[in-house]
Amino acid sequence: xxxxxxxxxxxxxxxxxxITGFLVFVIAIGWLFSYLLQTNAIxxxxxxxxxxxxxxxxxFSDKLVLSMAxxxxxxxxxxxxxxxxxxxLSITAGLPMPKIYITPDMQPNAFAxxxxxxxxxxxxxxGLLQRMDKTELEGVLAHELSHIGNKDMLLSTVVxxxxxxxxxxxxxxxxxxxxxGMRGRNDREGNAGALLLVFGILAAILAPIAAxxxxxxxxxxxxxxxxxxxxxxxxxxxxxxxxxxxxxxDPTPMPSANTATSHLYIEDPFKQQQKTHWFVKLxxxxxxxxxxxxxxxDMEV
Numbered sequence: 001x002x003x004x005x006x007x008x009x010x011x012x013x014x015x016x017x018x019i020t021g022f023l024v025f026v027i028a029i030g031w032l033f034s035y036l037l038q039t040n041a042i043x044x045x046x047x048x049x050x051x052x053x054x055x056x057x058x059x060f061s062d063k064l065v066l067s068m069a070x071x072x073x074x075x076x077x078x079x080x081x082x083x084x085x086x087x088x089l090s091i092t093a094g095l096p097m098p099k100i101y102i103t104p105d106m107q108p109n110a111f112a113x114x115x116x117x118x119x120x121x122x123x124x125x126x127g128l129l130q131r132m133d134k135t136e137l138e139g140v141l142a143h144e145l146s147h148i149g150n151k152d153m154l155l156s157t158v159v160x161x162x163x164x165x166x167x168x169x170x171x172x173x174x175x176x177x178x179x180x181g182m183r184g185r186n187d188r189e190g191n192a193g194a195l196l197l198v199f200g201i202l203a204a205i206l207a208p209i210a211a212x213x214x215x216x217x218x219x220x221x222x223x224x225x226x227x228x229x230x231x232x233x234x235x236x237x238x239x240x241x242x243x244x245x246x247x248x249x250d251p252t253p254m255p256s257a258n259t260a261t262s263h264l265y266i267e268d269p270f271k272q273q274q275k276t277h278w279f280v281k282l283x284x285x286x287x288x289x290x291x292x293x294x295x296x297x298d299m300e301v
Contacts, residue, residue: 022214026162029207033173045172062113062121065264069111069256071101071123082129082137086122089142092233093149098122107252108132108243111264112144113153120148125254131246139240142230143266150229152222159215166211170204219263220287227292228299237296244296248289 034040076083083100090097098112098120106127114120122144132140147153231237247267257269263285286292 022159022162022211022218025210025214026165029166029169029203032203033169037173045168059115062115062119065111065113065261066101066121066123068258068261069101069103069105069123071103074100074102079129081134082124085134085138086141086145089138089145089233093142093145095145095149096120098145098148100124102126102129103256105252105254105256106130107254107269108247108250109254109265109267109269110140110144111261111266112147113264114148115153116151117148120153122148127250127252128247131250132243135234135236135239136243136246138234139230139236139243140266142233143226143240144230146226146229146233147222150222150225152226155218155222159218163208163211163215167208170207173204174201216285219285223286224292224295227296231296231299237299241293241296244289244293 074082079100079102086100087097095117098114098117099122101121101123103123103125105125107125108128108131110122110124110128112120112122122141124140128137128140227240230240234240244267254269257265259270262269267289268284268286
């Protein structure tokens with residue numbers, strides 16, 4: 001039976017292995033397209049644009065997310081119990097006290113955002129406050145604070161940068177190829193050049209899909225890690241496990257949910273039916289709820 005420490009260490013190692021593989025994948029794709037087009041310009045332009053867009057997203061995405069969620073900030077006197085739970089867990093985790101927001105949605109859910117631990121936000125729905133007991137609320141908030149402590153906002157930005165680079169590289173390559181960017185090479189190399197062009201086009205079509213799958217795999221690993229670290233904070237994994245059961249079973253829709261922000265929540269706000277087929281799981285931002293509950297209940301405190 002795994003302890004909360006070994007579970008967290010295992011998920012951390014798997015995440016960094018995925019990121020390393022992602023970096024190698026991006027470099028390989030960049031080299032392939034540069035080689036086929038015999039120019040490094042495509043790589044430089046794609047990297048510059050991806051970084052510029054992602055840096056802007058990193059600095060301002062929290063305001064956009066909170067606006068989309070129709071979230072409003074609260075102070076200590078507005079909800080003393082919620083404030084004290086967040087405050088106590090923050091002290092335990094060694095984190096600065098984050099800002100607290102509440103959304104009017106009645107679906108029980110929560111998310112964390114902000115560019116770093118000093119500018120972090122924890123947001124819960126009204127439904128979460130109404131349906132959770134204290135231990136369950138502590139489990140959910142410990143999970144979200146673990147995302148902050150693990151710098152998942154920064155990691156998410158890095159992954160978005162890498163996925164953006166791949167998508168832009170593929171887009172540029174397809175456009176240049178369409179306008180005859182490899183015509184000279186095809187004329188010189190004949191059939192070999194034509195085969196290289198076909199291979200490059202296939203790579204340009206499949207690479208963004210592969211990048212998205214890696215991005216989603218990293219997201220799922222970070223959820224497992226936040227579960228384990230959240231259990232470490234509360235010393236009571238059953239609190240989060242019980243909360244996840246309630247969240248998964250609640251049929252209430254979330255009007256403010258958006259596909260661009262659904263990965264931030266502790267569980268998919270669209271309440272898609274949980275399925276365990278391996279192909280379905282590849283395109284999920286969250287691990288199946290059953291696997292998360294089983295991992296929590298298998299932990300030793």
